[in-house]
Amino acid sequence: MTADIRPLDANLFDLQFSISEGEKVTVESVIITGNKVTRRSTILKEVMSRPGDEASFEKIQESKGRLERLGIFSEVRIEEIQVSPGHENLVINVREGERNYAGLGIGVETKKEPRSFALWENGMALRGTAEFIRSNLLGIAAQISLVTQFSLVEKRAVVSWEQPYFFGLPMQTLMSAWLEREDRLSFGFDRRGVSLTAMKPLFRNMLLLATMGYSRTRLTFLEIAESEVDRQLFPYSTTLLSVSLIWDKRDDTFNPGKGFFLSVVSEWAYPLFKTESDYLKTFLKFQHFYPIITNLNFSTTARLGLGRGRMPIPERFFSGGSNSFRGEAFDALGPKDPDSNMPVGGKAMFVLNLELKFPLLQSLPDLAGAVFYDLGNVFSRRSEFNIFDFRGATGLGLRYRTPLGPLRFDLAWDLDSQTRRGRPLMFITIGNVF
Secondary structure (H helix, E strand, C coil): CCEEEEECCCEEEEEEEEEEEEEECEEEEEEEECCCCCCHHHHHHCCCCCCCCCCHHHHHHHHHHHHHHHHCCCEEEEEEEEEEECCEEEEEEEECCEEEEEEEEEEECCCCCCCCCCCCCEEEEEEEEEEEEEEEECCCCCCEEEEEECCCCCEEEEEEEEEEECCCCCEEEEHHHHEEEECCCCCCEEEEEEEEEEEEEECCCCEEECCCEEEEEEEEEECHHHCCCCCCCCCEEEEEEEEEEECCCCCCCCCCCEEEEEEEEEEEEHHHCCEEEEEEEEEEEEEEEEEEEECCCEEEEEEEEEEEECCCCCCCCCCCCCCCCCCCCCCCCEEEEECCCEECCCCEEEEEEEEEEEEEECCCCEEEEEEEEEEEEEEECCCHCCHHHHEEEEEEEEEEEECCCCCEEEEEECCCCCCCCCEEEEEEEECCCC
16 A cells, blocks of 8 residues: 655645555465364364465454453464465464362351441351362363352352353353252242253343253241242242343443443243243343443442242242342342231332442542432232332442442431331442342
């Protein structure tokens, strides 16, 4: 390419560009180096150019990106080496990354929301997570992982096998088996199950997930009348088909300042293999962050859940707590058992969170204040859903930015409570309302 510049005036020029197209180049061979464990066939699945194809810069860059997204290489380089006029070799050099990963996390939690500023008076205990991952198994970019969690209210162990292809199709696949035990406000349960999940990117920032699973659940305790639940204290089984659509256009996953997140999940528990559950439920979540001016941000989070059929109590919708409706304690929003006054969940739910975040001190840019308003309720049946029965809560809080999301301190007042009028609930947690 050459450029001809001709001055026309003091501040005016005429530019002429002459472009000569180069000769077409054909890929003669694809040479792979640096792979010690990874199979050649695994790498070639991600390479867009084949011997005999016309060389394309776009295809080379896409191939490099696909190899990097496998997550098993610390470095990927692709070079074009001319071997004769009109012919070249593609030389792909990879450097395999560390195959073993182990992680340990330790924190503290309270079984219920803090009731005073003296946190040691709130039944604190350790919360731990341990994780081990072995990657690039069999040289096919697959990985196996073991994750365990232990806390006051939940215990969980999950073994997963993840691979980038499903019967040769370019589709991320995850096979899992798990054991878990969780104590909720009005019930507790043990559950074990297996699942198969396939993930497929549709467009940029959009992901489709499909899951098939089987689980067996046993209630460990019940603080409400047995007449309030469909399956009482007997074990029940679930054969599940779930489809999820996720669209994430936030500028930051942990500390977003603008953009939106949308997820739609539909679950169908069909009574196959003599399983007891037979229900259909859909859950929609939408979150949007609006930067108003510098350091002033307004966010909206909306959740809608609808269900029908025979839904055991662990499958129902619950709300309340630091990450949903802050005017009530965890799970406490919605219908209650008349004898114990414990929540029983419902088949319909709506919660809206509105929050304005603003700077406090110029010397502490990571510290911010917030005011918020929450609106919503949980209903026993879909036919009882009524916007005039929504409850409201308002409050204020502090936010401190961390790499894992904001550390949040909130004080919330339920605007419709008759028993707690004027007395706020206090929440301390990490992460956005999500």
